[in-house]
Amino acid sequence: MDADSIPDTPLLDRDHRLRGYRINKMAMGLGDPANRAAFKADERAYLDRFGLSEEEKSAVLSRDWREMVRLGGNLFFILKISAVDPVRITEIGAHQAGMDHETFLRDRLGKKV
Numbered sequence: 001m002d003a004d005s006i007p008d009t010p011l012l013d014r015d016h017r018l019r020g021y022r023i024n025k026m027a028m029g030l031g032d033p034a035n036r037a038a039f040k041a042d043e044r045a046y047l048d049r050f051g052l053s054e055e056e057k058s059a060v061l062s063r064d065w066r067e068m069v070r071l072g073g074n075l076f077f078i079l080k081i082s083a084v085d086p087v088r089i090t091e092i093g094a095h096q097a098g099m100d101h102e103t104f105l106r107d108r109l110g111k112k113v
Contacts (some may be wrong), residue, residue, distance in 0.1 A: 020072020
């Protein structure tokens with residue numbers, strides 16, 4: 001293991017950023033209302049417009065937030081996907097941590113649930 005690595009944490013280096021270009025570009029496009037409508041109407045067709053790999057499409061279609069980040073997705077960009085559903089950011093945090101939402105709120109954020 002690299003001395004600069006953190007277990008289970010993707011390193012945001014040049015290669016990772018380049019790998020995530022397609023998924024990030026697709027997610028940024030969701031800032032446009034017409035693109036959001038196209039995404040809602042046919043997600044797979046919308047993803048095809050950006051040339052996403054099957055692995056990337058699978059992560060987006062299943063809303064696997066952790067996998068999207070592993071594949072190079074920038075959290076600030078992929079949050080635009082969550083706005084379409086909508087999904088609370090704390091739910092994404094729970095998914096990233098491998099926890100259910102209530103446990104995440106209680107144990108990570110100190111919230112009473």
